[in-house]
Amino acid sequence: xxxxxxxxxxxxxxxxxxxxxxxxxxxxxxxxxxxxxxxxxx
Amino acid sequence: xxxxxxxxxxxxxxxxxxxxxxxxxxxxxxxxxxxxxxxxxxxxxxxxxxxxxxxxxxxxxxxxxxxxxxxxxxxxxxxxxxxxxxxxxxxxxxxxxxxxxxxxxxxxxxxxxxxxxxxxxxxxxxxxxxxxxxxxxxxxxxxxxxxxxxxxxxxxxxxxxxxxxxxxxxxxxxxxxxxxxxxxxxxxxxxxxxxxxxxxxxxxxxxxxxxxxxxxxxxxxxxxxxxxxxxxxxxxx
Numbered sequence: 001x002x003x004x005x006x007x008x009x010x011x012x013x014x015x016x017x018x019x020x021x022x023x024x025x026x027x028x029x030x031x032x033x034x035x036x037x038x039x040x041x042x
Numbered sequence: 043x044x045x046x047x048x049x050x051x052x053x054x055x056x057x058x059x060x061x062x063x064x065x066x067x068x069x070x071x072x073x074x075x076x077x078x079x080x081x082x083x084x085x086x087x088x089x090x091x092x093x094x095x096x097x098x099x100x101x102x103x104x105x106x107x108x109x110x111x112x113x114x115x116x117x118x119x120x121x122x123x124x125x126x127x128x129x130x131x132x133x134x135x136x137x138x139x140x141x142x143x144x145x146x147x148x149x150x151x152x153x154x155x156x157x158x159x160x161x162x163x164x165x166x167x168x169x170x171x172x173x174x175x176x177x178x179x180x181x182x183x184x185x186x187x188x189x190x191x192x193x194x195x196x197x198x199x200x201x202x203x204x205x206x207x208x209x210x211x212x213x214x215x216x217x218x219x220x221x222x223x224x225x226x227x228x229x230x231x232x233x234x235x236x237x238x239x240x241x242x243x244x245x246x247x248x249x250x251x252x253x254x255x256x257x258x259x260x261x262x263x264x265x266x267x268x269x270x271x272x273x274x275x276x277x278x279x
Contacts (some may be wrong), residue, residue: 001155003090010148011075014097017147018252021140022064025259032266039273 049265052126056258063255071248077241085238094152095234096241099227100249101144105173106208107253108138112180113205116198126261128194131201132184133260137253139177146170157221165214166222169207176204 078096085092111134119127149167150160161167184197215224226233227242 003155006091006151006155007079007093010094010151011079011097013147013151014101014144017140017144018249021137021256022252025136025256025263029259029263029266032263032270036266036269036273039270 049126053262053265056262060255060258060262063251063258067248067251067255069248070244070251074241074244074246074248077244082238082241088156091152091155092238094148095238096245097249098145098148098152099242100246101141101148102170103246104249104253105138105142105145105170106211107250108134108141108177109173109201109205109208111257112138112201113208116201119194119198120202128184128198129261129264130257131194131198132181132188133257133264135177135181135184136260137256139174139181141249141253142170142174142177146174153221159221162221164220164222165218166211166220169211169214173207173211176207180204 074096078093082093084090112131115127115131115134118124119131146167149170153162154160180197180201183200184194187194187197214220215222227239232239
């Protein structure tokens with residue numbers, strides 16, 4: 001059995017899910033902080 | 043910890059810490075992954091599939107560390123009523139759930155060529171799957187309690203009681219006959235040869251930094267949302 005498709009699959013899952021988690025956390029933080037800053041400026 | 047009870051003081055620490063963790067984490071993880079894929083030799087028994095180790099072990103550690111964080115936050119909330127404890131617990135849950143899912147998926151992919159099966163209902167795999175479902179329960183409970191305007195005490199009790207699963211996961215390979223290998227990395231040393239083991243600390247620290255960055259970003263988002271809600275409540279009076 002060729003092991004490389006399994007290695008590639010495992011790394012793809014780990015990298016994609018980690019990247020999605022970071023992007024979601026970053027986007028939600030920026031959105032929330034922008035809303036808070038906008039309200040403070042009003 | 044009580045020094046961070048003041049959100050302003052916490053943010054003074056969290057803003058630069060988020061940036062540093064987002065710089066150091068991906069760099070260390072990338073170096074560890076590249077080294078693990080290209081510089082280490084294949085295992086004498088498992089061959090090339092051993093390279094899954096460099097992402098599977100950090101995700102298993104972080105899946106469990108997330109709940110350790112939730113349990114610590116729960117104690118802090120229930121005993122000392124730390125104002126940021128409930129926020130910290132809620133912030134750790136999505137990251138812990140994601141890494142528990144990565145652990146389960148990479149373990150399943152590793153199992154197919156090594157054991158000849160994608161899944162086996164043995165102690166380690168089943169207790170890790172239970173941890174993942176417990177994360178989903180925690181996220182749902184925390185969200186429901188927050189919507190009702192609760193203090194999050196029920197969620198904190200759930201987080202504390204759920205910590206009983208952590209020693210079960212850890213000792214499952216010793217307590218039950220299992221397909222999963224026994225403990226190969228302990229406090230006193232490792233049964234894995236150093237020529238294979240050395241990139242692992244890099245991915246462990248790298249992914250841990252990323253986990254920390256996600257938790258800080260979630261806390262910052264929740265604090266900003268709370269600020270907006272408080273302001274809108276004041277304006278509506």
